Amino acid sequence: MNRVKSKYLKGKEKFAIGIDLGGTNIKIALVSKAGAIRNYLKIPTNTQQGKEATITRIKQGIYQIISQSNLETRSISGIGIGAPGPLDFQKGIIHFAPNLPGWEEVPLAEIIKEEFKIAVKVENDANVAAWGEKTFGIAQGVDELVCLTLGTGIGGGLIIGGKIYHGKNNVAGEAGHIVVNKDGPLCNCGNFGCLEAYSSASGIKNRVSRRIKELKISDPSIFYQNNFDQISLVKIFEQAREGNPIVKDIVEEAIEYLGIGITTLVNLLNPEMVVLVGGITNEGDKLLNPVKDIVFHRAMRYHVADLKIVFGKLGEYAGVAGAAALLWDFD
Amino acid sequence: MNRVKSKYLKGKEKFAIGIDLGGTNIKIALVSKAGAIRNYLKIPTNTQQGKEATITRIKQGIYQIISQSNLETRSISGIGIGAPGPLDFQKGIIHFAPNLPGWEEVPLAEIIKEEFKIAVKVENDANVAAWGEKTFGIAQGVDELVCLTLGTGIGGGLIIGGKIYHGKNNVAGEAGHIVVNKDGPLCNCGNFGCLEAYSSASGIKNRVSRRIKELKISDPSIFYQNNFDQISLVKIFEQAREGNPIVKDIVEEAIEYLGIGITTLVNLLNPEMVVLVGGITNEGDKLLNPVKDIVFHRAMRYHVADLKIVFGKLGEYAGVAGAAALLWDFD
Incomplete structure (x- = not known):
């Protein structure tokens, strides 16, 4: 060295x-x-x-x-x-x-x-993303914060009173497992109708795959990127926007339930800011605007008075930046 | 004096x-x-x-x-x-x-x-109930706590790190406004399908009243206590247990959605204890057991490992005891 x-x-x-x-x-x-x-x-x-x-x-x-x-x-x-x-x-x-x-x-x-x-610190990845955005990103100075990681699954990091909130067994923040429909699809966690089963990349892809099989669609290539092993979220969103009835309602539900889940988070935790990070945020305003519409219509008046719902700004560096920031006290 | x-x-x-x-x-x-x-x-x-x-x-x-x-x-x-x-x-x-x-x-x-x-302190009533149960009741020594007040409406008090959690605008904890069914009945808050619209006394009574009208039931007196101005929650629960099809599913849904709402709370906040207080808790184990069943089946493994779901023990004194306890520091 x-x-x-x-x-x-x-x-x-x-x-x-x-x-x-x-x-x-x-x-x-x-x-x-x-x-x-x-x-x-x-x-x-x-x-x-x-x-x-x-x-x-x-x-x-x-x-x-x-x-x-x-x-x-x-x-x-x-x-x-x-x-x-x-x-x-x-x-x-x-x-x-x-x-x-x-x-x-x-x-x-x-x-x-x-x-x-x-010194070595280990922390849940969604908590680290929240900590990264709070320390160096869009949520600097924000002490009441919910960060949702919208990727293969959906994770959640809660910042409460300026600190990462861990709960009793260090597993608080599982925003992907807000139950949005008790009779909904099976989730990876074993429950039914969790937000993750509707609005995560894997949830959306699973629902589209099942529908392709159910409808016995002979050429599903419009939903695939490059090869036929990998169904593509980008293609699915693209098709939904073009009005393809095979996927339109699945994408609309993904967005609607994300809004519903955030409404629950906002009514419960009254955060100052909800930060969305992860792959699906590449959809940009086409995702963010309808989600905001739902939350600002459905959540309670005092809860949305000063609420900000935004994308993170650290992109692929949120994890490494937040992990490094665990070592320092910024008070 | x-x-x-x-x-x-x-x-x-x-x-x-x-x-x-x-x-x-x-x-x-x-x-x-x-x-x-x-x-x-x-x-x-x-x-x-x-x-x-x-x-x-x-x-x-x-x-x-x-x-x-x-x-x-x-x-x-x-x-x-x-x-x-x-x-x-x-x-x-x-x-x-x-x-x-x-x-x-x-x-x-x-x-x-x-x-x-x-010295005078004013605090939200659901927070006060939580604080009362923590200070003098069933939740003594519990620092990560959710208290649900199941009355005319449904309130929520969150104890986080041993303190009442207020959120950004002092309105955190609105557990009655967890959205359990996006297409559900209109709630007092203006949203649809909140827990309160299904599982509060007013929610249950409203749904039963509407059904009595819809079905044009000529003698709904079995659902009333004493006079015909006041539909009775006790009578409704009684009739549901006897299998009366007019109310059975409404009461079952009230209990099921309460379990669903608590599942969401548990996955999100990972509390040590969920305390239920308020009028509906008079139903006792007939309410508590099915709610526990739902939460322990649906919530995530680590989240329920040490979880307790219990009734408060201060009864009608929870409010005054908790309010008085706001004046003291028990650290």
């Missing part, structure tokens, strides 16, 4: 390493306390190679970032990791993770700390 | 006055810091006489309680008031209250403080 002091240190700027551990990719970055991404690395998670291989790749990635940065490890405040699944943020143990097969009761903080002799 | 020191003071026991301001009754009590109700008074609110008359009755009630108690006002920590409607707990101003016609932007704390020269 390069022990020459970096020019950054002379400016007394502080740094931390932020890691976004996902089912597909591991993103690792050196992040300054001012929120700048100094070095950035994106490597495949390769979950099929097993837990140990993934952990080794994380360690190698960290070494690479440190080496590129010209910083000593002791010049780095620590390492923050955003990880999926229910986890114990205090002990840094991942209980399990649906997207990381074989990960059960993994003491990830301890493992990484053992290797780098540096 | 009697200025002879009371025997209580010799024991250095502390007292506060708790007031539960409802649309029908005003309850006032002298409450000891140990949670004992020393003096208790229940007077009609008489809302039709107007705001000023009601405020005068509150003042008279307070004088009566102080006089009965043989305490000096300076021996009393203060006066806590649980009140309906959106309000500013910091300034003690009631913005408005659907059940108190004419109450708009009423600086109740200031008015009462002016009269008695003593």
Whole structure:
């Protein structure tokens, strides 16, 4: 490791390493306390190679970032990791993770700390996204915040009184599992009619796939991108906008139920801001405007008086930035 | 006012006055810091006489309680008031209250403080019920708590990190306005399909009344108590249990949606305990058991691992006890 002091240190700027551990990719970055991404690395998670291989790749990635940065490890405040699944943020143990097969009761903080002799924090990925947007993104200065991660699934991060809210068993914030229709489709969690079953990428794709089969559609290629293994959310939204009756109501329901779920969140938690992040936000105003319409019509008067519903602004860096920001106290 | 020191003071026991301001009754009590109700008074609110008359009755009630108690006002920590409607707990101003016609932007704390020269706190009634159960009731020692007040409407009090959670505009906790069915009946809040429209006393009664009219039932007296002006929740539940098809599904849905709403609360907030208070809890296990079944089947695994769903134990004193307890710091 390069022990020459970096020019950054002379400016007394502080740094931390932020890691976004996902089912597909591991993103690792050196992040300054001012929120700048100094070095950035994106490597495949390769979950099929097993837990140990993934952990080794994380360690190698960290070494690479440190080496590129010209910083000593002791010049780095620590390492923050955003990880999926229910986890114990205090002990840094991942209980399990649906997207990381074989990960059960993994003491990830301890493992990484053992290797780098540096402070390590592990936090739920949706909480990390919320923390990133609060610390460096659209929600700076906002102390009552709900962040929804609209991806394969739907996660939620709650900021309450300026802090991440964990609940009794560290599993608070599961906004994807607001029940929006008791008789709705089966959700990944085992329940029926959760928001995630309607409005997540997997929920929408599952509903379209089922309909293609039910209707025995001979050529469903308009819903696929490139190859026939991968049904495409972009194509589905495109077709819905063109009025294709096979998908139109599914997309409309996805948007409507997202509005309904946010209405429930707003009436319950009275946040100052709801931040939407994740893949589906690429739909832009075509998603945001109808969702806002629903919430501002349905939620209670005092609850929407000062409410802002916005997209996050950190994009793919929300995870690494928020993870790094776990190391610092911004009070 | 009697200025002879009371025997209580010799024991250095502390007292506060708790007031539960409802649309029908005003309850006032002298409450000891140990949670004992020393003096208790229940007077009609008489809302039709107007705001000023009601405020005068509150003042008279307070004088009566102080006089009965043989305490000096300076021996009393203060006066806590649980009140309906959106309000500013910091300034003690009631913005408005659907059940108190004419109450708009009423600086109740200031008015009462002016009269008695003593600390006055005003807090939302559902928050006060939660605080009462936490301080003196079933939820002692519980720091992550949801309390649902199941009465004419449905209110919610959230205890987060051991404190009442207020949200950005002091209107957090509106659990009655969790949207359980986007296409459901019109709710008092203007939205459709809120929990309150299905599972509150008024929601159930409204649905039964509408059905009696729709089905042109010639003798609906089995649903009425005493006179024909007042449809009775007790009778409705009784008839539903006997299998009366006019009300059976309405009561079943009331219970099912209550379970669905609590499932959403549990997945979102991961509380240690959900406390149910209010009139409908008189149904006892016939209500509680099916609700628990739904939540423990539908909510996420880690969320229900240590979850308790219980009835409050302060009964009609929850409001006055919780209001008095606003005056003390129990940390």
